[in-house]
Every structure is written in C-alpha cells, then in structure tokens.
Amino acid sequence: AQSVTQPDIHITVSEGASLELRCNYSYGATPYLFWYVQSPGQGLQLLLKYFSGDTLVQGIKGFEAEFKRSQSSFNLRKPSVHWSDAAEYFCAVGEAGNMLTFGGGTRLMVKP
Amino acid sequence: EAQVTQNPRYLITVTGKKLTVTCSQNMNHEYMSWYRQDPGLGLRQIYYSMNVEVTDKGDVPEGYKVSRKEKRNFPLILESPSPNQTSLYFCASSTRANTDTQYFGPGTRLTVL
Numbered sequence: 592a593q594s595v596t597q598p599d600i601h602i603t604v605s606e607g608a609s610l611e612l613r614c615n616y617s618y619g620a621t622p623y624l625f626w627y628v629q630s631p632g633q634g635l636q637l638l639l640k641y642f643s644g645d646t647l648v649q650g651i652k653g654f655e656a657e658f659k660r661s662q663s664s665f666n667l668r669k670p671s672v673h674w675s676d677a678a679e680y681f682c683a684v685g686e687a688g689n690m691l692t693f694g695g696g697t698r699l700m701v702k703p
Numbered sequence: 704e705a706q707v708t709q710n711p712r713y714l715i716t717v718t719g720k721k722l723t724v725t726c727s728q729n730m731n732h733e734y735m736s737w738y739r740q741d742p743g744l745g746l747r748q749i750y751y752s753m754n755v756e757v758t759d760k761g762d763v764p765e766g767y768k769v770s771r772k773e774k775r776n777f778p779l780i781l782e783s784p785s786p787n788q789t790s791l792y793f794c795a796s797s798t799r800a801n802t803d804t805q806y807f808g809p810g811t812r813l814t815v816l
Contacts, residue, residue, distance in 0.1 A: 695745040
C-alpha cells in the first residue's frame with residue numbers, strides 16, 4: 592500500500608527566509624504527487640502536482656517542488672516566505688484508479 | 704461559481720443517533736471522496752466514488768456508509784455514530800480520478816458526545 596511521510600510536524604521560519612518542506616512516499620511505480628495547502632479554517636487548495644516529465648514543478652504562490660525518484664521524495668520549496676504562507680501543508684500520492692493518500696501535514700509558522 | 708458544498712458545517716450529536724452529511728458539487732465531476740482530518744494524522748480517505756453507483760472503501764471506512772445515486776451528490780452516512788468519529792470531515796471532487804486536482808469543500812466539524 593502506498594504511504595506518505597512528512598517528517599516535520601511544525602516548522603518556523605522568519606519572513607523572507609527560504610523554506611523546504613519534506614515529503615517521502617512509498618509506492619512501487621512512479622506516483623502522481625501533490626502538495627496542498629490548508630489555511631486556518633479552510634479547505635485544501637492545490638499548490639502543485641507532478642505526473643511525469645520535468646522533475647522540477649512550479650506551482651502557485653511562488654512554490655516549487657522537486658521529484659527525486661532515487662530518494663522517493665517530493666520536497667516543497669519557496670525561496671522567500673511571506674507571512675501569508677503560514678498554513679498547514681500536505682503532501683499526497685495517488686495511484687491511478689485508486690485512493691489518494693495524504694501525509695500527516697506540516698504546520699508552517701512565519702516569524703515577522 | 705464552481706464549488707463543493709457541505710452541510711451542515713458544524714454538528715454536535717450523541718452516540719447512536721444516525722446522521723447524514725451532505726456533499727454536492729456543481730462541476731460535473733466524476734470522482735468524489737470523503738476524508739476525515741485528525742491532528743497529526745493528516746487526511747485519511749473514508750470512501751471514494753469513481754462515478755454514479757460506483758463506490759469503494761478508502762483507508763478508514765468502518766462506521767461509515769456512502770451512496771452515489773446522482774453525479775453531483777455524495778452523502779456520508781453515520782448509522783450509529785460513536786465518539787471516535789468526532790473529527791473534521793472534508794468532501795472533495797475531481798474531474799475523473801484521484802490523480803486529478805481535488806476540489807475540497809469547506810469541511811464539517813462533527814462532535815459525537
């Protein structure tokens with residue numbers, strides 16, 4: 592069965608600093624990979640997704656993620672964090688025609 | 704406006720009293736699913752539906768039922784709620800499958816006493 596691990600439950604960064612959120616997955620074939628963001632009291636919104644092709648994927652709000660097959664990772668990055676990026680971030684993996692599995696989430700706090 | 708709606712948004716109930724949480728989407732999506740969100744556990748899929756009259760179990764289906772009689776609606780039914788079903792529930796839909804972008808509803812916070 593597929594699984595997703597987000598090792599960092601909480602991360603605090605200063606505004607303007609760079610950010611990297613980690614995601615590791617367990618799945619036999621090349622999975623469909625997603626990052627979603629959940630602002631307080633809201634539903635989830637897609638940041639970016641990877642299916643195939645270029646392993647560096649650009650998303651909304653200045654986020655990007657890199658798929659590394661050898662490390663089974665799909666880490667999310669942003670070069671300069673804004674206070675409005677404070678939220679919870681979820682990595683997810685999908686197997687064609689089946690379930691969608693989410694990681695436990697990483698809560699990002701941004702210091703002024 | 705394209706959206707997924709859920710009702711009610713908040714619900715407090717007692718053990719054993721049957722309840723239904725409705726979910727509706729207006730995007731003509733084929734794939735719909737229900738998740739529960741618990742602290743530290745992320746979102747866990749309860750049930751999903753690939754199309755009308757096609758449903759399947761997710762990771763945590765015990766204690767829940769679903770039906771998909773119409774394309775736009777996917778209600779979640781708790782026949783006999785228990786306190787361990789206290790959670791935040793999200794409905795989501797996508798064009799065809801779990802591999803497409805999911806559009807989430809606003810969530811339903813359920814408390815079972």
